[in-house]
Amino acid sequence: MTDIPRRAAQRTAKLASLPLGVAGRVAAGWGKRLTGHTSEEINAELSARTAEQLFAVLGQLKGGAMKFGQALSVFEAAVPDEMAEPYREALTKLQSAAPPMSGDSVRRVLDTQLGRAWRDRFAEFDDEPAAAASIGQVHRAVWHDGRDVAVKVQYPGAAEALRSDLRQLSRFSRLFQSLAPGAEIKPLLAELQDRMVEELDYRTEAANQRAFATAFAGDDLVRVPKVLASAPQVLITEWVTGKPFAEIIADGTQQERNEAGRLLAEFHFSSPQRSGLLHADPHPGNFLLGEDGRLIVIDFGAVARLADGLPPVLGRMMRLALEDRADDLLRLLREDRFVQTDSALRAEDVIAYLGPFVDPVRTERFHFSREWMQRQAERVGDLRSPDFRTGRSLNLPPDYLLIHRVTLGATGILCQLDSEFAAREIITRWQPGFAAEPAQD
Structure with a gap:
């Protein structure tokens, strides 16, 4: 064998x-x-x-x-x-x-992907991995022009392992x-499978990262490392340093927590309008708080392509739920396929289910806490709860699945951070459809 x-x-x-x-x-x-x-x-x-x-x-x-x-x-x-x-x-x-890949395996991958003279591209290359990703590991190196770089090398057999x-x-x-x-696990697995092939080719990730880097070039709040070179199983980018979100979650100051949360929300809601893409791999390992105060974002293997930005219907749903306009909300949900066609759902049931989810925009500042997220999860996940029965009548159209999962994941990080900031101002600025609109007759 x-x-x-x-x-x-x-x-x-x-x-x-x-x-x-x-x-x-x-x-x-x-x-x-x-x-x-x-x-x-x-x-x-x-x-x-x-x-x-x-x-x-x-x-x-x-x-x-x-x-x-x-x-x-x-x-x-x-x-x-x-x-x-x-x-x-x-x-x-x-x-x-x-688990790290051996030095011999790393060199074989680099020989195959960059050619046997690959070391000529680097002034220095550290054979010991500096970090690990889900399907590869990262090595620190110095590019031939003196820049510090990160070299991501895909594990041999990653494609077979991922499918298995x-x-x-x-x-x-x-x-x-x-x-x-309250989360649907099977659709999450299906979505991961659907995007598997795309993520295995680092050239696609490089193209995604270049698009984000261009969109946020010179930005005061967000930094995306530049891509220097790529191959199907190797990606070379600028080396970046900062405080990982995992460390902030574990022992960060309240100021760090609040600022990290604010920056993450700003990036999440602004990137579709600015780049036409949504970073679709939200977990703390992909975000750092830089020494200059900017959010550093890495790993762009998974993205949602939103050429027109975030869908306005999501903003309208939030606005109607915020204003307790139950009939208008149910009408919108039916029109946009968010309600099962044979459902006898009542407007008051929908507003009771969705209303608490818009808590972050009810006040000028909102505290994202584990307690708040636990209450929402218990409310919609309890089989005896009316909200659970309402949730069974709702439908998430396939074209909204990834946006929903990413937003839920980003919210999970905000709650892990225990951050408090002006979420409403960010959503008002970047979420199409959320601006107040007149009630229908």
Whole structure:
């Protein structure tokens, strides 16, 4: 058996171990119930230990498993505190850690992608990786003109691993639902699969990054590293330094938290209008707070192409929910396919469901907190809740799925940051359709 099939078999075995581990803990839970433990105590322990095993396994993998873990990690803020502690650290590690590739493997990839004389392009090249990504790792180097650069090298066999991981993870989607209450896991996996091929070609990522770098060139708030060279499995960009969002989440000052949140919201809402693209990989590992106070954004493998900017219908929905115009809101939702065609949904049910989601624009400044996100997740994820039944009648058209997922992920980061800032001002400036409009007769 060659290395790639052997590694694939090992990865499949690790992923397959997840449901077996859950079954064992459920059996142990029944035993504890017989000895007097309450169902709440048992459920909390089962959830925490299941999550602990899940992220321990995902943390050993690359490709689709790690990418999926990174996508899930932004929902950590929605998990109740008493259940989150055992795996919060594992979630954070997923955002920046993966087993390193050997030096020989790195050199073989560079030989293939850049030619055997690739070292002539660099004044220096560090064989030890400086960071890891979901399907590659990053090396620090000095370009031939003296600039510090980051060299991202794709793992050998990444394409095969990505496809294998996503097939396996699709089988276990129900296990992940407790980690992202209110979020649909299967569409998230399907979306990752749909974008898999595009992300594997670093030339596409280079084109995306160049577009963002051009749009934000000289910007006072956002910095995007310039691309120097690219190949299908190698990407060379400017080296950037700053305080990672993961560190700010862990121990940042309140000023850092507020500023990091403000800058992230500014980037998220402004980039479609400025570049025609939306950065579609929101997790803390892709954002840093630079020493000059700017937001540094990296990793542009996943983007949403929005040539006309953010859809105005989303702004109109927010405005109608903000003003409690239930009938107008339901009419808009039906017209734009956000309601199941056979649904008998009432206007008051829709406003009760969507109203709390626009809390960030109800006041001049809003505090994005884990408690707020947990309340929303519990409200829409509780099977006994009227809001859960309303949610079942709503529909997310496929062309809005990625925007919804990215916005939800960015909101998760804001809540992890525990940031407070003037979100309404940013949304008013950049979200088409949100400006006040007259009520319909």
